[in-house]
Amino acid sequence: MILDREIYFPFPFHKRVYLFIKKFFYILVRFLGRPTWGRPKAGVKLNIEKQDLVLLVDEEGKLRCKTCRSCVEICPTQCLELSSRAEKETPQSFNFKPLDCMYCSLCEEVCPESAIAMISSSNTSGSYDQTWIRDLNYLGFREELNEGKGLSLEELKELRK
Amino acid sequence: MSKSSKKSNSSSMEKNEDLSQLEGIAQVANGRSLFSKIKSWSRSQLLAPFTVGAGCCAREIMRLEGPNPQSHFIRERFNHERVEYCDILIVSGVINEKLSPYILRVYEKMMEPKYCVAVGTCSATGAIFDTMAIDELIPVDVYIPGCPPSMDALVGGIEILRSKVAKGESRAELLKLQANQPPEEASL
Amino acid sequence: MNNINGLNTQSNQSNLLRDALYRRFGTEFKSSHIDRGAIEWRSTLFYPWKDNLKDEFESFFNELKIDFNFHMLVDISLEKKGHEKILHYGLINLENYFRLLVSVKINDGPFIPGLKHLWKSAEGLEKELEERHGLRVSNGSPSQQRSLLKKIKKEKSEKREGIRKLPEYQLPITPNQHDLQKKWYQAGPISQPLKGRARLDFLADTEKVYDCQIETGFCHRGFEKMMLNKPISEVSFFMERLCTRDSVFAPLIWNEALEQRLQVSVTEKAQAIRMVWMEMARIEGHLSYLQELTGELGFLIESSALTELIEQVYHLYNLHSGKNQNFSIFTVGGMKKDLPMGWATECLEVVKYIYKELESIQSKVIRNKSWMILTAANPMSATSALEFGLTGPNLRACGVNYDLRKRRPRYYYSDVDFQVPLGIDGTTYDRFLVRVEEIKQSIKIINQVLDHLPAGKVNDPDIDMEELFKKASDTEPLTYNMIESTEGELGILMRTKGKGLSHFHIRSPSYVHLHCFSNLVKGDSVANALSAFLSLGIDAWEMDR
Incomplete structure (x- = not known):
């Protein structure tokens, strides 16, 4: 479609005066009267995901992971490390580097026992003094997850609704 | 910070030279003057x-x-x-x-x-x-x-x-101060 | 003729052209069958390397341009198949809408004959070949600047001295005594309007610009080479991070190419949802373009009002998938997740709000005398635009009606009622107007699609990728896919080998649009040059992949 012919010519004089006065009131109303956030209305809960890694926990309180190493093989940036005494047991050490991770959540899709998940969290940033390798105690049992007891599958599903 | 304070206590001959370094380090770390504290606080607000x-x-x-x-x-x-x-x-x-x-x-x-x-x-x-x-x-x-x-x-x-x-702690300044320290002397 | 995914078949005129090509070139020209809506153009013309290849090469392409009217060169890529090297040229004829892919075998000689005298876009594309693969062109001069320098990670203990120095290269010879007032000025990559995209050198007086040189390569990551070593399941996560403006078009193109290769069909509901996502990404891209341009030229209130509208689109993305960038929602056969409850009504309200606010914002900018004075510079004619290979809204602002949504409609675009806006002169004002009108047409499309959403499932959970790869044909054909993204025509050319890739190439519109900049700028002032750079709509990460 070809656009209107009027658009290529400037406004006539009387309309320019009218628009100048209108812009003055527009500035006043926008910055003094109306809030800067017209939509959406307050109370809408945003469902932010994929900010931090978490190891899920049984009903008894033990980790669900059985060291099958499928998440280590599929990770595109190789930020996970596992080691265990024997197979089909909970791992001895589980290292995760948050500065290397891509937050693609392929490890969550691949895990056959749904032992690993990505949740939202707000304090992931830190200074250079910190250790930037998260170990097993931090991943499974930090303070925010039920005060040190860990997060289970059912609670995760309730959070995501 | 602990490294430099240990080195400064090594011998009595080097105390005068180390004092100026100690002052410089102390200013950055904890024992700062009031004026420098007000400066860095106002810098942090905007x-x-x-x-x-x-x-x-x-x-x-x-x-x-x-x-x-x-x-x-x-x-x-x-x-x-x-x-x-x-x-x-x-x-x-x-x-x-x-x-x-x-x-x-x-x-x-x-x-x-x-x-x-x-x-x-x-x-x-x-x-x-x-x-x-x-x-x-x-x-x-x-x-x-x-x-x-x-x-x-x-x-x-x-x-x-x-x-x-x-607080006034920046990693660039700490690295500068560590680089200017004298090397360790071998014991005689 | 088969009709898969709503793709239209060829028209009558292109059939005539196909017969004419077959008569001329004989068995060397093979056109693909219209098999499940596959690529409608393909010809394999293998040229063995001869001693006097240069004359035959030039006469062959001369004939293609003048007799058969292929007036746009779109893409050049090099493929290494074992010990052989093959060059692929992509050509378009716009009158009959016919596309041709010419493949030429090359020996291990040092030089290739260039095509700069026929198509002006060949200059930039051959420069890319020289820097990535080492193939030199006999017409041109070797490039002085190495534009691709990607540093591989090394240990921290190694010293780096070369980094501290600025690169040294020679600019062209300064003019003679009478032009002593002319100097070379530099707009660096980290200054405010450019923000790390390119470095511009202007040979300028106090009034005019006489010449311009561009240096690129500040965001090079080795994208195409990296994808050859990765398994196929991970490629779509990297394709999201190809472009900074939106993360919708690139993974969509990849999944559609896989569906073509493995012959998988998309469900009806997923087709409609994919259309909605494409139009929303187009709205977001155009709004950020308008925000940047109005902020640069001094209209700060309007640019801050436009940021509020962009937040609404992010709010919609957040409700569906939890993130507003780099969300992975496309798979082979549809989408990963279904729409949540109440998303459609929220989307219709947001779109209505955007329409109302945009009208009040645009009334202060369009037909404003100061805005028209600022943007009435740098015109571009239609013939030079076609020679430089422009596509998208930059081409439509010059008056050429070429939109891939109408020429090769997919999903339900042929059933939806919308129009394509055109400009007249090709100035920045026209490029601005075309994008404002396209936002309104996209809103119209979204309204129509969401009113008539089909029912059903969104993906097919019984798909097994390994079985599909075994069933697929063994000849390993080339697959090409193209889409109308926000700034132009985005294309992908690939060949699979087993479970990995053996050839991968992306046709990025930002790289091709960059090389018409020096033509735009000559004869105008320096301040207009910076706003002309912003008006082309160039994306940094898509340009130097």
């Missing part, structure tokens, strides 16, 4: 950042100014034009060998004391695309992981930076 990088994370940083419920916690402007008025360098995006001399030029022009923030994984450790990390060029103070990081993580990272500026 930061002056300069952003570098064109990528996915750069859009998230530009959103911090705009109409956003999380932006109520922040009052700074993130698109300054003049480098000479800025304190802080915020780096996001892929770093190349070709872009590094321009970044170093910008870093030298900034006001002292200098701070640096690395946003996202592409600049913190170049793990995704096998590129350089900003750590090899400039000493970094705060890391903000995420791809891209959420607004809560960004706001939290800037609060950590603000507390660091109020």
Whole structure:
């Protein structure tokens, strides 16, 4: 479609005066009267995901992971490390580097026992003094997850609704 | 900090020279004068950042100014034009060998004391695309992981930076002081 | 003729052209069958390397341009198949809408004959070949600047001295004594309007610009080479991070190419949802373009009002998938997740709000005398635009009606009622107007699609990728896919080998649009040059992949 012919010519004089006065009131109303956030209305809960890694926990309180190493093989940036005494047991050490991770959540899709998940969290940033390798105690049992007891599958599903 | 204080207690002949160093270190760390404390506190209340990088994370940083419920916690402007008025360098995006001399030029022009923030994984450790990390060029103070990081993580990272500026601890100054120390003397 | 995914078949005129090509070139020309809506153009013309290849090469392409009217060169890529090297040229004829892919075998000689005298876009594309693969062109001069320098990670203990120095290269010879007032000025990569995209050098007086040189490569990551070593399941996560403006078009193109290769069909509901996502990404891209341009030229209130509208689109993305960038929602056969409850009504309200606010914002900018004075510079004619290979809204602002949504409609675009806006002169004002009108047409499309959403499932959970790869044909054909993204025509050319890739190439519109910049700028002032750079709509990460 070809656009209107009027658009290529400037406004006539009387309309320019009218628009100048209108812009003055527009500035006043926008910055003094109306809030800067017209939509959406307050109370809408945003469902932010994929900010931090978490190891899920049984009903008894033990980790669900059985060291099958499928998440280590599929990770595109190789930020996970596992080691265990024997197979089909909970791992001895589980290292995760948050500065290397891509937050693609392929490890969550691949895990056959749904032992690993990505949740939202707000304090992931830190200074250079910190250790930037998260170990097993931090991943499974930090303070925010039920005060040190860990997060289970059912609670995760309730959070995501 | 403990390293330098141990070395200064080694022999009595070097006490006078070490005192000036101790004073310099003490000013930075804890026992500072009142005037320097007021200076650094006022500097922390309105930061002056300069952003570098064109990528996915750069859009998230530009959103911090705009109409956003999380932006109520922040009052700074993130698109300054003049480098000479800025304190802080915020780096996001892929770093190349070709872009590094321009970044170093910008870093030298900034006001002292200098701070640096690395946003996202592409600049913190170049793990995704096998590129350089900003750590090899400039000493970094705060890391903000995420791809891209959420607004809560960004706001939290800037609060950590603000507390660091109020105390006056910057990694660049510590590295300078450590480099100027005399080497250890062999025992006779 | 088969009709898969709503793709239309060829028209009558292109059939005539196909017969004419077959008569001329004989068995060397093979056109693909219209088999499940596959690529409608393909010809394999293998040229063995001869001693006097240069004359035959030039006469062959001369004939293609003048007799058969292929007036746009779109893409050049090099493929290494074992010990052989093959060059692929992509050509378009716009009158009959026919596309041709010419493949030429090359020996290990140092030089290739260039095509700069026929198509002007060949200059930039051959420069890319020289820097990535080492193939030199006999017409041109070797490039002085190495534009691709990607540093692989090394240990921290190694010293780096070369980094501290600025690159040294020679600019062209300064003019003679009478032109002593002319100097070379530099706009660096980290200054404010450019923000790390490119470095511009202007040979300028105090009034005019006489010449311009561009240096790129500040965001090079080695994208295409990296994808050859990765398994196929991970490629879509990297394709999201190809472009900074939106993360919708690139993974969509990849999944559609896989569906073509493995012959998988998409469900009806997923087709409609994919259309909605494409139009929303287009709205977001155009709004950020408008925000940047109005902020640069001094209209700060309007640019801050536009940021509020962009937040609404992010709010919609957040409700569906939890993130507003780099969300992975496309798979082979549809989408990963279904729409949540109440998303459609929220989307219709947001779109209505955007329409109302945009009208009040645009009334202060369009037909404003100061805005028209600022943007009435840098015109571009239609013939030079076609020679430089422009596509998208930059081409439509010059008056050429070429939109891939109408020429090769997919999903339900042929059933939806919308129009394509055109400009007249090709100035920045026209490029601005075309994008404002396209936002309104996209809103119209979204309204129509969401009112008539089909029912059903969103993906097929019984798909097994390994079985599909075994069933697929063994000849390993080339697959090409193209889409109308926000700034132009985005294309992908690939060849699979077993479970990995053996050839991968992306046709990025930002790289092709960059090389018409020096033609735009000559004769105008320096301040207009910076706003002309922003008006082309160039994305940094898509340009130097």
